[in-house]
Amino acid sequence: MVKGKVINLNPTSSMYFKIGIKHYEKGEIELAIKRLRQALELDSKNIEIKFNLAGLLAQVGDFESSNKLLSELTKDSPEFYDSLFGLGCNFFEMGKFKEAKNFLKRYVKLSNNIEFKEAAEDLLDFIESQEEFEKEQKEIEKYSKLLERGNFLLESGRYEDAVKYFKMILAKDDSVLAARNNLSLAYFYMGDVQRAIEEAKKVLQIDKYNVYANCNLTFFYSSIGKEKEMKRHLKVILDIKTHDSKDKIKVLDTLIKLNQHSEIAQRANELFEITREPYFKHIEAISLYNTRKYLKAKKIWEYLKKNFEMPEIRIDYFLKKVDNVIKTFEKDTIDYFETGFKFLEGMDEKEFRRQLQNHIDNYFSQTVEENRQKVIGILQQHTELNQKDQETIFNLLKNLPLEKPRLNLQAIAAIVWYVFKRYVKKEKIKQKDVAKIFGISQAVFSKWFGDFKELLLNKEI
Numbered sequence: 001m002v003k004g005k006v007i008n009l010n011p012t013s014s015m016y017f018k019i020g021i022k023h024y025e026k027g028e029i030e031l032a033i034k035r036l037r038q039a040l041e042l043d044s045k046n047i048e049i050k051f052n053l054a055g056l057l058a059q060v061g062d063f064e065s066s067n068k069l070l071s072e073l074t075k076d077s078p079e080f081y082d083s084l085f086g087l088g089c090n091f092f093e094m095g096k097f098k099e100a101k102n103f104l105k106r107y108v109k110l111s112n113n114i115e116f117k118e119a120a121e122d123l124l125d126f127i128e129s130q131e132e133f134e135k136e137q138k139e140i141e142k143y144s145k146l147l148e149r150g151n152f153l154l155e156s157g158r159y160e161d162a163v164k165y166f167k168m169i170l171a172k173d174d175s176v177l178a179a180r181n182n183l184s185l186a187y188f189y190m191g192d193v194q195r196a197i198e199e200a201k202k203v204l205q206i207d208k209y210n211v212y213a214n215c216n217l218t219f220f221y222s223s224i225g226k227e228k229e230m231k232r233h234l235k236v237i238l239d240i241k242t243h244d245s246k247d248k249i250k251v252l253d254t255l256i257k258l259n260q261h262s263e264i265a266q267r268a269n270e271l272f273e274i275t276r277e278p279y280f281k282h283i284e285a286i287s288l289y290n291t292r293k294y295l296k297a298k299k300i301w302e303y304l305k306k307n308f309e310m311p312e313i314r315i316d317y318f319l320k321k322v323d324n325v326i327k328t329f330e331k332d333t334i335d336y337f338e339t340g341f342k343f344l345e346g347m348d349e350k351e352f353r354r355q356l357q358n359h360i361d362n363y364f365s366q367t368v369e370e371n372r373q374k375v376i377g378i379l380q381q382h383t384e385l386n387q388k389d390q391e392t393i394f395n396l397l398k399n400l401p402l403e404k405p406r407l408n409l410q411a412i413a414a415i416v417w418y419v420f421k422r423y424v425k426k427e428k429i430k431q432k433d434v435a436k437i438f439g440i441s442q443a444v445f446s447k448w449f450g451d452f453k454e455l456l457l458n459k460e461i
Helices: 013-025 029-042 047-059 063-076 082-093 097-110 114-155 159-172 177-189 193-206 211-223 227-239 245-257 261-275 278-290 294-307 315-328 342-382 387-397 409-424 431-437 442-457
Strands: none
Touching (some): 013 029, 029 047, 114 159, 114 177, 114 442, 177 193, 211 227, 227 245, 245 278, 278 294, 342 409, 431 442
16 A cells, blocks of 8 residues: 555536636637536535636526526625626627616626726617617607508598698607608698698708609699799709609609600609519600600500500500501690590599509519528628528518618628527527627627517517
8 A cells, every 4th residue: 555645536616617717718618618517516606606607608698597697696795796797798688678777787886897897888878879779769660650640541532630640740750751741742632732832841941852842842833833933843853863762753753743744754764674563664655655756655565565464554545546646647645644444534543543552562572572682692601501591591581571771681681690590400609609700790780680589589480
């Protein structure tokens, strides 16, 4: 038997902790968590072990376990304020900004840890700006519902009721130009042209080149025979460069009402190229006919007859008109609301409105498809996708309102990838890592994930 000092081979919490930290430094997070758990079993009150384990659990997205440890720390060691910071960060990552704000405020008030304090203040600034943004969004949603109701009443001919809704919006926020433009129209339809003009002018005080206000004023002045004022606003709408299809439709609608034949053809063709809606091509043909470009008009109607189904338009009627005017040399014009069917003449303008609405629906469906493809393209740039993955992600994208303006497609690609990896593939992945892959900030990721997570996660995936 060898005599000498007996070596104690029983592991200690300190040993497990040190091994865990080494695993962490090598990037072996799961092994680090395992060792720190073993260390905590041997020393359940150790603040350093518990806090570091909570941090590692948060890194792998196990916020529930992390929060449990941090909550224990706040009770058992109330003067260890860093646990408040940890809870604040966790709730921030979870998108629970109210809880995060509560813990971070307490931390900033109590702690002297400068490094964490600055980070906590930055997070608080972001949360407060996010709260302000969400407040504004709720106001916008509220206004949108009121505006939608007012528009419905306006289109239904209930002008006095519509006026109440538009005034309700403007009483809360007089910068909602859509409400003022539609209030202006309501007054016009009620026969109060002067009041309609006054409201439209108020829009121009805020936005000199507002398409709707200038179009409305052009029509209002034309209706009361004020040619000089009408021509001034007509020049504005002809000179405005806009890429918004709704604006283009409003301009075209106004030009049609005023029979500005020479200005209609190009604009109608532009809308056809954007939307592939044949009705716009038909309008272009009428414009060409009315400016005596009969052969060009005939060519368009022949093209429409060959390539499109247009049951509401009798193309042969217009082709016959062309042949007749070429044969007789008699000056002739076609009304833009003509259909070629005599029994529909009383419904022409209503039918035209329906066609414009069809265009808008078409336009948005195209925008959705284009945005889906763009998001897929971004994903392909930053990740590796097989065909099955692409199909799954495409189905996720179907849940999102991609027709909305000002979408951050890079952020949408990031949040969809995160949901795909975390909830479909069941992989442990952190939001900040995904944000980094797609070259966006954590704040931007959180904002867009907060906006769309219910749409993505409430579906069966």
